[in-house]
Amino acid sequence: MEPTNKIALITGGSRGLGKNAALKLAAKGNDVIVTYRSKKEEADEVVAQIEALGLKAAALQIDTGVVKSFPQFKEALTAVLKEKWNRDTFDFLINNAGIDAASPFAQTTEEDFDNLLNVHFKGVYFLTQTLLTTIADGGRIINLSTGLTRFATPGYAAYASMKGAIEVFTKYLAKELGSRRIAANLVAPGIVETDFTQRAFNSHPGMHDFISSITALGRPGQPDDIGGVIAFLCSEEARWINAQRIEASGGMFL
Numbered sequence: 673m674e675p676t677n678k679i680a681l682i683t684g685g686s687r688g689l690g691k692n693a694a695l696k697l698a699a700k701g702n703d704v705i706v707t708y709r710s711k712k713e714e715a716d717e718v719v720a721q722i723e724a725l726g727l728k729a730a731a732l733q734i735d736t737g738v739v740k741s742f743p744q745f746k747e748a749l750t751a752v753l754k755e756k757w758n759r760d761t762f763d764f765l766i767n768n769a770g771i772d773a774a775s776p777f778a779q780t781t782e783e784d785f786d787n788l789l790n791v792h793f794k795g796v797y798f799l800t801q802t803l804l805t806t807i808a809d810g811g812r813i814i815n816l817s818t819g820l821t822r823f824a825t826p827g828y829a830a831y832a833s834m835k836g837a838i839e840v841f842t843k844y845l846a847k848e849l850g851s852r853r854i855a856a857n858l859v860a861p862g863i864v865e866t867d868f869t870q871r872a873f874n875s876h877p878g879m880h881d882f883i884s885s886i887t888a889l890g891r892p893g894q895p896d897d898i899g900g901v902i903a904f905l906c907s908e909e910a911r912w913i914n915a916q917r918i919e920a921s922g923g924m925f926l
Contacts (some may be wrong), residue, residue: 677703677727679762680906681749683736683799684708684769686715688866689816692899693766694718694729700903703728705752705762707769709735728756734799736769737790742802749806761808764906767796767815767838774872777829785830792834797841810853812906815842817860817917823925835860839917846915855914857905862921864893888923897922 680697684690685706694704695718704722708715708731715731722729730752734745753759771791775784796815807813817839820832838858845856863869863883873879883892901920904910 677701678764678906679703679705679753679757679759680764680766681705681762681803682707682766682768683734685766686711686718686731689861689864689895689898690766690768691718692895693768693902694899695721696899696903697764697906698722698725698727698729700907701727702764702903702906703757705730705732705749707732707734707736709733709769730756736767736795736799737771737787739790739794739798742799745799746802746806749803753806761806761811763808763811765800765803765807765811765813766902766906767800767813768902769795770816772869772871773831774827775830776827780830788830788834792831793837793841796838800845804849807854813842813845813849813854813856814902814905815845815856815858817858819860819862819919819921819924821860822919842917843915850914855911857913857915858917859898859901859905860917860919860921861898862887862893862919862924864895864898866895883924886925887921888926891922893920893922 680702682690682694685694686708694706698704706715706718719729719731732748735741753762773784773788815838817835820828821836821839842856842858880892884890898920
């Protein structure tokens with residue numbers, strides 16, 4: 673029998689943009705699995721909020737920068753899918769987990785570079801590969817990019833380069849998985865006020881006003897501006913959108 677609800681898996685779904693996307697997906701009637709790296713209580717709170725809507729949810733631990741842990745994660749995911757949903761697949765993979773490490777090009781260390789590479793590109797590449805047989809035919813893959821691949825802001829050369837790689841990777845996913853009717857797209861937020869960017873806002877007192885001044889809609893982004901875009905790309909209405917980069921920045925640097 674066809675399952676009633678689709679299932680979304682969101683990495684880094686315990687806070688910020690990932691949490692907002694999880695709740696927006698749930699509001700559209702999707703069940704949700706969120707992952708967290710270290711703060712289980714935050715992930716459990718998201719699960720509780722989704723369950724309060726009468727939907728199913730689960731939380732799983734993973735460090736998306738550690739590729740060797742992915743087979744074990746797949747085993748845990750498979751067990752949860754069987755136990756809670758009596759399924760061996762899920763429908764939507766949202767590669768959202770990320771780390772912030774602003775570092776001017778001249779001062780970027782190899783360790784900084786590798787940390788960004790492992791989480792934002794290598795981890796996304798191999799986690800998607802690991803879970804490929806677990807994503808249902810006709811499913812969706814949503815990767816997170818950034819406005820910084822379109823415009824350059826000093827201090828983010830390494831971070832933006834990893835996201836640039838993700839943008840190319842997403843086109844290849846769309847091409848190679850098309851035979852399985854799996855669509856792959858990108859959401860590229862501009863600056864969003866979350867705990868992810870809090871350090872940048874706190875260390876630059878005029879940043880809020882500056883971001884507002886170079887954004888057509890006159891303010892920095894909020895998580896609520898992004899989650900709905902991710903949920904839309906997982907909807908039936910978005911079934912013909914594929915291999916696209918959708919920037920949700922309010923019109924930064926136009």
